[in-house]
Amino acid sequence: MLYQMVLGRRFEEKCAEVYRMGKIGGFCHLYIGQEAIATGAMMALEPSDMVITSYRDHVQAMVKGIAPEAVLAELYGKIGGCVKGKGGSMHMFSKEHEFYGGHGIVGGQIGVGTGMAYAAKYKESGQVTLCFFGEAAVNQGIFHESLNMAQLWKLPVIYICENNHYGMGTSQERAMSTRNIAKKADAYEMANEFVDGMDVMAVRDAALRAIERARNESLPTLLEVRSYRYMGHSMSDPGNYRTREEIAKYQERDPIVLFKDSLQEAKVLGDKDFDAIEAKAAETVERAVKFAEESPFPPESELLTDVLV
Amino acid sequence: MALLTIRDALNEALREELKRDENVFIIGEEVAEYDGAYKVTRGLWKEFGSKRVVDTPITELGFAAVGVGAAMAGLRPVVEFMTWNFSVLASDQIINHAAKMLYMSGGQFNVPIVFRGPNGSAFQVSSQHSHALEAMYSNFPGLKVVMPSTAADAKGLLKSAIRDNNPVIFMEQERMYGMKGEVPEEADFTIPLGVADVKREGTDCTIVARSMTVPLALQAAEKIKEEFDVSCEVVDPRTIKPLDIDTIVGSVKKTNRLVIAEESHSFASVGAEIAYQVMDTAFDHLDAPVKRISTVEAPMPYAKNLEAAALPSVEKIVEAVKEVCYL
Secondary structure: OHHHHHHHHHHHHHHHHHHHOOOOOOOOOOOOOOHHHHHHHHOOOOOOOEEEEEOOOHHHHHHHOOOHHHHHHHHOOOOOOOOOOOOOOOOOOEOOOOEEEEEOOOOHHHHHHHHHHHHHHHHOOOOOEEEEEEHHHHHOHHHHHHHHHHHHOOOOEEEEEEEOOEEOOEEHHHHOOOOOOHHHHHHHOOEEEEEEOOOHHHHHHHHHHHHHHHHHHOOOEEEEEEOOOOOOOOOOOOOOOOOHHHHHHHHOOOHHHHHHHHHHHOOOOOHHHHHHHHHHHHHHHHHHHHHHHHOOOOOHHHHHOOOOO | OEEEEHHHHHHHHHHHHHHHOOOEEEEEOOOOOOOOOOOOOOOHHHHHOOOOEEEOOOOHHHHHHHHHHHHHOOOEEEEEOOOHHHHHHHHHHHHHHHHHHHHHOOOOOOOOOEEEEEOOOOOOOOHHHOOOOHHHHHOOOOOEEEOOOOHHHHHHHHHHHHHOOOOEEEEEOHHHOOOEEEEOOOOOOOOOOOOOEEEEOOOOEEEEEOOOHHHHHHHHHHHHHHHHOOOEEEEEOOEEEOOOHHHHHHHHHHHOOEEEEEEEEOOOOHHHHHHHHHHHHHHHHOOOOOEEEEEOOOOOOOOHHHHHHHOOOHHHHHHHHHHHOOO
């Protein structure tokens, strides 16, 4: 788990670096600061379980099993990308890994994830669905429509609200009449839990409880996982709406440092072990860069494939 | 051949597909216990149960999304909108999700889903229940758009739509649910998407009509034949996307004149697209400018006389044919 978090951090740092070099176009939303959520929640899953998320999807894609090479090549818009350069930063997909995409319409994936869980129940496949979204998506109608149906029909879905406190540049305080997102599920009589998103083990434990409820009782859960994104909303965001002090305050409880310290305190991780993790992550990222650089652009013949009308 | 209403032909198609494939299910408002707002799903809940025929809350965006997600995960949903007017609430899921999923997932996730329901005007149901929305949905690559005008077409096309691996917009017409027509009784009768049908052969003027304007065009053709001895060919594309432009152009090359009759508003309509494509490929064959009959550029009024004045009619089509034939 620590390796996944470190890899996620280093990968996103590399994305920022190559984005500034002009290697990556379009929007690029980074996950730095939120690594404990994807890692903690998804490492509690079976490989056959389904995941769907928003446009901040690079790290989720990798934790679900998509190779870092394929994720970075996608960001480069290369044919070696996980969707052949057709999706870019916001649209990572892998059928093989039951990864149902990064989605660019705020909240849209909450409804789609509900439908995925619907299919799992219909087919009695035993799969659970993890559906990630940011706190701003909670203000969309689809959030409420979905939670109502999921509880009404008892669907095996876990809604994971990654509360990073900002919908682009608008703070939660300026956009939401209440602070407590988890409790919104009470309106639908749905199980819910508040989780510290900087503590990967807390995320994992909460996810395990919700997954068990979904798998064994076919019941949904809303988890509000409170976290913080260190970077702007996207690479084009200078972040003028918040102070350096605020960012520094959250960085004091950095999820990677917290987890590393707790492992070291428990004497299951030595200094050398952490160095080895860092080295392995750096090597993986470099390998991804090499792959993305060398992968060709998609041929023009790809322009009209995968659209059947 | 069996004489069926369009409503019953659609019902048969749904029943046969529910029987054929256990991954097919119907979801929407009042489709199950109420037997369907317009009775298209009559009897299906009793026969197939609550797993296969599913009543939803009034939550168009939500249940459209459930359909999209379920289709991505391997099911074949038939999503009913009580009217296509209500689909506008769900359009994010249809347009941004269903239509684009296959492409933006690099060909990995197809969305085999049918969105269906009545499109266009009914009987004095006024502004928010009368819009014909095919032009909007035809503007999104990734969606197929189907508009049957007879009982046989309704059945054969709906079965093909359910079997298609893409999202299909299937537009019926409330005014036409009770219209009867001969439907082949052969087992597993289907009609492929993307093939136009010549509903009446003729030599002097082509009328391209779809959905509600097909019976109007046929009446108009009859009238013109009687009054002016002008022979009209009525071409029904049946599917707007993919569009069988070859059949339309073939007809225009024969008649050298084209009238397009459609229920939607005229601005940026499907008729405008057909006129462009004919001009692009058969300009030299046209002996007169293309003429179009559409609903007037105003929301639908309630008053009976105003509603009639807003919509295409037999008389309006007759006038348009006279104009392109210089009569």
